[in-house]
Amino acid sequence: MRLDKALAQAFPTLSRARLQALLAEGAVSREGQILTSGSAKAQPGLHVVCLPPVAPALPQPEAIPLMVLYEDADLIVIDKPAGMAAHPAPGCETGTLVNALLAHCGDSLSGIGGVARPGIVHRLDKDTSGVMVAAKTDRAHAGLSALFATHDIERTYIALTRGAPSPASGRIQTQIGRSSSDRKKMAVLRSGGREAITDYVVQNAFAVPAKAGAAPLAARVACTLHTGRTHQIRVHLASKGAPILGDAVYGSGSPALSVKAAVAEAGLTRQALHAAVLGFVHPVTGENLRFETAPPPDMAALEALLAAL
Structure with missing residues (x-):
């Protein structure tokens, strides 16, 4: 049996996808030896899965300076520097535009986009610089999303x-x-x-x-x-x-x-x-x-x- 399938049976509260991610992170071992391949054949022995601490469900505010070009009660326009991701993602949970906006705007940001990217209606690649707009209210978020959808x-x-x-x-x-x-x-x-x-x-x-x-x-x-x-x-x-x-x-x-x-x-x-x-x-x-x-x-x-x- 594949290792990830065997582990999923042994740890029914963890999905195979979650176990595959833990394997890739080096969080699974057998008799003290780190295992990384979920497709490898499962071997008998004592397997240990180390679960990392649970990350906060919401991005945290970070006092990151922003170049604000325009701001009112509904939206904010910024000149994003190169090197800043638009929103948190695996491997890039902090230092993003969302973290900066949470600190700058507080609770006024729109949440339509989900907890991972409040206020973000479009994005630039992390290493692309330039002008971006973010919504601060649900009404502005819906309106901006419609504009981008119709180009x-x-x-x-x-x-x-x-x-x-x-x-x-x-x-x-x-x-x-x-x-x-x-x-x-x-x-x-x-x-x-x-x-x-x-x-x-x-x-x-x-x-x-x-x-x-x-x-x-x-x-x-x-x-x-x-x-x-x-x-x-x-x-x-x-x-x-x-x-x-x-x-x-x-x-x-x-x-x-x-x-x-x-x-x-x-x-x-x-x-x-x-x-x-x-x-x-x-x-x-x-x-x-x-x-x-x-x-x-x-x-x-x-x-x-x-x-x-």
Whole structure:
């Protein structure tokens, strides 16, 4: 019998999924030896399962500084720094935007999204910087969610890419879903998935070879989202042969040595992607709101270095 199945019979209060997680965490042993594979054959002997302390059901407030662009009784707009996750998740339970918002807004945050992500109606990847909005009331939460569901939101991102997409402007319209080779990644699919639409324009091309028709070594690309699929811009630009610089997941291939040196000198340790513009109609007051921020220092430094190539 498989070990996880045998343990589930021996510990009926624990699911196989829970036991598999405990195995992965090194919390299961047999005769003092740590076991990690649930698919291994169960062996006779004394098995011990060490249950870690129960984590709090609710995220805890943390006094993390926020760059607030706008705030009223119903919503708050912030410029999220790179490195901050939107909400708690396994392996990232603290230091998130939710923890910061709980401290900043207190009990006024909306809870429609569940206890794990109060007030969050959309998210940016942990290592993507830029403008985000969060709801402080249920009414605002419902209204913002409806706007995102119907794509009645203005969203423009700035990316620094290896090479440049061709042509210099256009629309990328594909199906995006989980990669069949790596379930942690998204991919452009021939069938299945969900429709994803990105308009892009190359704003600046860097280190353009003298040879006619040759591609630049890097570029600044503005991308406007018409849908909001997971990793959409990162996947779409990679599909055009111009992955985002610093993207460890979708940035296959190495940039030119001069570009690689610029990335290192700028201190960029994440994908060079910034949510620069967020515009929407206030779901409660009906006011037209639009917010725009410049890329943070790591991207700004990289762009200056690329411009000097």
